[in-house]
Amino acid sequence: MANRPVHFIWLLDCSYSMQGDKIARLNYAIREAIPEMQSVAHDNPAAQLLLRTVTFSTTARWHHQTPVPVDDFTWQDVQVDGMTNLGEALHLVSRELLSPPMPQRALKPVLALVSDGVPTDDWKAGLKAIDATPWGRKAVRVAIAIGGDADRGVLQEFLGNPELQPLDANSPKQLAAAIRWASTAAVKAASQPVAGPAETAAKQPYAPPVLPDDDDDDVW
Numbered sequence: 001m002a003n004r005p006v007h008f009i010w011l012l013d014c015s016y017s018m019q020g021d022k023i024a025r026l027n028y029a030i031r032e033a034i035p036e037m038q039s040v041a042h043d044n045p046a047a048q049l050l051l052r053t054v055t056f057s058t059t060a061r062w063h064h065q066t067p068v069p070v071d072d073f074t075w076q077d078v079q080v081d082g083m084t085n086l087g088e089a090l091h092l093v094s095r096e097l098l099s100p101p102m103p104q105r106a107l108k109p110v111l112a113l114v115s116d117g118v119p120t121d122d123w124k125a126g127l128k129a130i131d132a133t134p135w136g137r138k139a140v141r142v143a144i145a146i147g148g149d150a151d152r153g154v155l156q157e158f159l160g161n162p163e164l165q166p167l168d169a170n171s172p173k174q175l176a177a178a179i180r181w182a183s184t185a186a187v188k189a190a191s192q193p194v195a196g197p198a199e200t201a202a203k204q205p206y207a208p209p210v211l212p213d214d215d216d217d218d219v220w
Contacts (some may be wrong), residue, residue, distance in 0.1 A: 003048045006107045007067060008037075008183075009093055010053040013115035013146075015084040022116060022146055022220065023080050025172045029179035031075040031078045040080045040191075041070045043124050047061055047191040052096075058082030060089035061189025086119040086154070097135040108190040109139045109189035112182045116146035116220075123154060131160070137140045142182040144169055171219050 012026065041049040050067035054060060055078050063078055074104035094103065097109065111130070130136035143166040155166035167182070169175035 003046050004105055004107050005067070005103060006047045006049050006187065007096075007102065008051050008070075008187060008190075009048060009096070009107040009109065009111055010051075011089050011093065011111065011113045012053060012055050012063070012078055012182070013084060013086070014055040014057045014078050014080050015082060015120075016057075016080055017022060017084075018146070019080040019151070020090055021172065021218070022175075023078065025175050026114065026146075026179075027075070027077040029176045030183075031077075032176070033179050033183040034073060034075060035071070035189060037182055038070050039058060040187045044191040047187075049187060053078075054089045054092055056085050056089035058085060059172070060085055060092050079202075083123040084115070084117050085119040086113075086115065087121040087123040087126035091129050094129035094133055097130065097133040097139070099134065102135045106135070107192070107213045109135055110186045111136075111139045112141070112142040112144070112157075112186065112188045113155065113156065114144045114146065114179075116150050118149075118151045119154060124154065124157075127158060133196065139200045140186050142186050143167070144175070144178045144182060147177060169220075 010030070031192070037049065041047065049070040051070055051073045052065065052067055053063040055063045058081060063076065093111065099129065102109070141159050141161075145152050145155055145166045146169050148170065152166050159166065167178040169178045184198050
């Protein structure tokens with residue numbers, strides 16, 4: 001039986017508040033998580049894992065616009081620049097969650113949002129655009145808050161499920177653990193066939209991990 005695509009899209013905050021150690025650790029964590037994503041994909045041969053990345057700062061742009069099979073994916077480091085236009089990034093992604101371009105035979109997409117601050121544009125309009133698409137409503141969503149200044153309320157609304165909470169990454173060690181978990185558990189959840197109405201399909205069968213403490217690690 002032909003395998004079915006799972007589209008995994010990173011939405012990465014690259015505003016100036018991410019400069020220095022945060023952006024360096026984010027690049028490192030995602031780069032190191034790729035082999036684990038490949039392993040999960042190999043364990044789920046009925047699913048074809050495809051990766052993309054959106055960055056948002058003063059503008060939102062595709063860092064990897066064309067879906068790339070995980071075995072062929074090479075991480076390209078992101079850089080910081082400007083504000084935190086999350087809404088623009090959500091609008092970009094929403095257009096990819098229409099059908100077409102999203103194939104009807106796809107499995108649930110994964111939307112993984114990482115941010116350390118407060119949006120500086122109309123993020124609610126962007127989230128409404130995501131929620132207005134069938135694939136946006138079915139998507140497995142993960143949110144990672146970097147440091148104490150991240151707007152957890154925004155991340156909670158992005159998740160769209162009161163039973164889930166954003167992951168708090170208050171140190172480089174916790175960020176690495178959160179990225180690894182988001183890269184694997186969410187893919188496993190998305191690899192299960194969609195069944196039943198959208199409300200049922202949108203439920204996400206995973207539990208957030210217990211992240212390592214901050215002992216002997218810098219805290220942001």
